[in-house]
Ligand SMILES: NC(=O)c1ccc[n+]([C@@H]2O[C@H](COP(=O)([O-])OP(=O)(O)OC[C@H]3O[C@@H](n4cnc5c(N)ncnc54)[C@H](O)[C@@H]3O)[C@@H](O)[C@H]2O)c1
């Protein structure tokens with residue numbers, strides 16, 4: 001039985017712990033707050049982040065990073081993207097040098113423009129053969145309810161990706177391997193920004209043509225940035241690209257979509273933020289995605305429009321007018 005650790009007992013960390021337990025692993029789930037750890041171990045649920053889902057007995061929560069790391073072949077990391085660097089700094093001393101480190105996150109670090117795999121490499125000094133990523137159309141509540149879904153496990157070393165595939169595979173969760181770590185991470189980070197835009201369109205009462213346009217042109221922006229960063233263009237047609245974009249933009253369960261819809265209905269950014277109890281990663285990462293685009297000389301007009309709404313108080317209707325008023329182009 002493989003022993004694994006999941007650092008971060010939020011909604012996705014907890015849902016991933018369920019998948020890993022179903023796949024036959026013994027799972028240590030690290031949580032920051034001792035009272036939540038106690039509640040998880042006594043009620044077998046995570047009342048704050050995944051209420052209603054019963055956790056398998058193979059999942060044990062702990063607030064001690066060393067206890068979580070003990071004997072772990074893989075450490076899955078899952079806090080909000082801007083918290084990773086600080087949190088990993090406290091976990092890393094407890095984690096063995098041969099433990100594979102896997103990001104479950106979908107964001108870009110503000111200021112540095114680093115993807116989560118790059119933050120992991122910088123903080124721990126681990127090489128690419130020890131760093132993986134899981135990304136795909138995986139809304140936590142659906143995964144925890146064991147609805148059939150697929151995802152991508154990426155690592156530059158395909159032997160490691162294949163091991164991660166084995167560790168995560170269940171009758172309901174089907175991971176595919178990929179060596180394109182950057183493409184998978186970009187797909188996940190940028191779709192959050194596009195889901196904010198689609199949510200705004202929904203909130204404004206706009207219809208399916210508008211949303212299909214945002215999703216398709218959003219994927220074009222993602223692919224352009226990916227090409228500039230050395231990603232494999234095929235990744236964006238797969239589960240970590242188009243797949244995740246569709247799930248997030250279409251689902252009322254998506255926090256990014258919900259945040260955008262609240263803005264589209266007329267809430268201010270502060271009001272929309274106050275209405276959230278969980279991470280809507282695109283709200284912060286939109287600025288770092290746009291920053292990355294500028295560094296690579298890539299045009300990302302939808303991401304720019306989202307940053308305008310979130311950071312500069314542009315009204316969603318004005319942002320739509322500006323996008324439609326851009327110079328005509330070719331596909
Ligand atoms: N929820 C999903 O459906 C889903 C699916 C796939 C990927 N993701 C990605 O997973 C990441 C986390 O999302 P989530 O849904 O689990 O968020 P969440 O808001 O449900 O949970 C965030 C967790 O991070 C912890 N945390 C925050 N700051 C911390 C710090 N400084 N130190 C330690 N822990 C800290 C919180 O206590 C909480 O447990 C995001 O990048 C998100 O895009 C989420």
Ligand SMILES: O=P(O)(O)OC[C@H](O)CO
Pocket residue numbers: 106136137138139140192195244247248253254255256257279280281
């Ligand atoms: O709820 P969201 O918007 O963070 O999206 C969750 C997952 O990333 C969907 O794959």
